[in-house]
Amino acid sequence: MENLVLWCFYILTFYAFLPGVFSRIFGFRVFKRGRSDGEICLTFDDGPDPYYTAELLDLLKKYDAKATFFVVGANAEKNPDIVKRIHDEGHLIGIHNYVHKSNWLMRPGTVRKQIRKTSDVIEQITGSKSVYYRPPWGIVNLFDFGNLGHIQIILWSAMFGDWRKGVGADRLERRMMRKLRPGEVLLLHDCGITFGADEDAPANMLIALERYMQAATKKAYRFIRVDEMIKVTDEAKARTLSLGRRVLVRLWLIWEQCFHVLFNLKKTADPDPTFHYRVTRYHGEPVTMQDGNVLHKGDAVMELHFDNQKLFDMGRKARSTMQIAIQLIRGVEHALPYFADELVNNAKLVDVKALYGVSMIHRGADKLGFSIQDLPQGWFKSVSSIYLKILLSIIHPQGQSRLKDRSSMLVPKSIILSAELLKKRYHVETCIQSKEADHPLEEPVLKMAVDQSYGNSTNTPSAMS
Structure with a gap:
């Protein structure tokens, strides 16, 4: 029995815990923060949502901002018109698994199937494949680093607990303002129906986000897609x-x-x-x-x-x-x-x-x-x-x-x-x-x-x- 527990501990450590540490702390094989003079990345997980994502797109258009949406494949299938609008308005669409389930709880082959299925959904709606992937909760397993082919894993530099309604718009705004600086990759949520989230939480996110965007505009910051931030960062690194x-x-x-x-x-x-x-x-x-x-x-x-x-x-x-x-x-x-x-x-x-x-x-x-x-x-x-x-x-x-x-x-x-x-x-x-x-x-x-x-x-x- 002790040997079984010990083996389970080893498997959990090497399959899940250590890959998570290396990706989150050291940025190993992932992109999580940019290097720029005046650009910020807004990224949104768990959608699309038929109501809140549409409201979000109106807000982004108001500030001439581009963003990145990591969609859940099942939600995208239910809301193809919203996905098409995201694409048509110049935003980047990424993959967030077909169902919102941790990679720690899936075998490598299952993770690949989740990604492929979501990619197929996105392509059927927009005509374009996605090569950007954010695992649910940002959790990767040991095989994600070398098993996803041409897929680029995207994490984030800041998250704010906006999936909880109790945080409130004012407190969320204060948290976001502490990250009002170039190069940040912000994690927000435009859908609240996943496990652990509050269904109405995106309403507070939209209020806080507009205040954040107003402040950023006064500083002449721009909001760009993740692929654009990667390019800007690569150019900056080349000069460093x-x-x-x-x-x-x-x-x-x-x-x-x-x-x-x-x-x-x-x-x-x-x-x-x-x-x-x-x-x-x-x-x-x-x-x-x-x-x-x-x-x-x-x-x-x-x-x-x-x-x-x-x-x-x-x-x-x-x-x-x-x-x-x-x-x-x-x-x-x-x-x-x-x-x-x-x-x-x-x-x-x-x-x-x-x-x-x-x-x-x-x-x-x-x-x-x-x-x-x-x-x-x-x-x-x-x-x-x-x-x-x-x-x-x-x-x-x-x-x-x-x-x-x-x-x-x-x-x-x-x-x-x-x-x-x-x-x-x-x-x-x-x-x-x-x-x-x-x-x-x-x-x-x-x-x-x-x-x-x-x-x-x-x-x-x-x-x-």
Whole structure:
């Protein structure tokens, strides 16, 4: 008898208790709180209810708010018109089992059937499947973490006991106001017919919710769906550095300082330089540049290197590949006149035939005057590719995912700009003498370069090396 009790205790602990602890406290394999500057998630369980859900939808429309409804499949079947209205008005519909029963009391196969049946009901009414799931009472079992396929489990960051009528609208309002801040995922109930709930409790919820929404509106907060909050949170996390990544960045910047000393990198007169350079010899095959001049092996070139601190700052502030691309091309636009002046005014650069760099920015670079060449197979191409991919994973908002999704596109190439063409286009006095007063990088040209490089998000910016 004692052994049986002990085994029951072990089963209960590992099947139910520990998974609940890991999901609620540590957020393991669940989404329960967002990270945003001005957005809040309203989520509603147990419905739909033919009266209270309709009242709730009217309230949400009044404040131009979007919400997420985790419906009980049996209730959805009874109220298809309400479910369709939820969908048609732009709200997200999630799954809350077919009957309001704890996952602790069901086998894994039964949980899957509950989810599948509710998903089928939602699809029959709205034409769309749901991939978001909230288990009743937020209770998961051991197999829910890996047994639900593509389903995303959603919990919450705050709940208020609104299923009990005795809480009252005023006390409920006070509880909710303590959670008036961005990123919160609020759990509320638009139906009171489940076990342990009071049938009329949603009336108090609606009163308190309107007061809460009034206060949120005054603070310019927005109410968004769970899927939108997940996206906002992922973008925010991409811009936040972990301890390991901070250490990696620090080591990377220290290495850059050593690199500058070892290779004697120099600056132009640019007070806020995007690039540094060194004079070296070209080692590739002969290249015919845009102005017809030919760059031969052994010719002197100005080899360009991004300022990595500046590049890192660009990546942290940007929310997308496009934003990084625009900043980088504007950096080139800003820097080229300074390089033209350097070539004209620095007697030590009289023999320089071209600007030279290795970059993953190659589509569209020809619009800026550069010739684009494949790197020859060998150790230099391999090392450059590895270095630039590591660099991308550090600076890009979604660096690791971009490496996985676009690895075939991340091919470094050499970009070469004739020194004569550079001086002719970008040096002010030379432009005037040549009657080329118009700046070659006016906005239409810049836009064309960006569109060609990143308009379809198939190319990823990286640093010249």
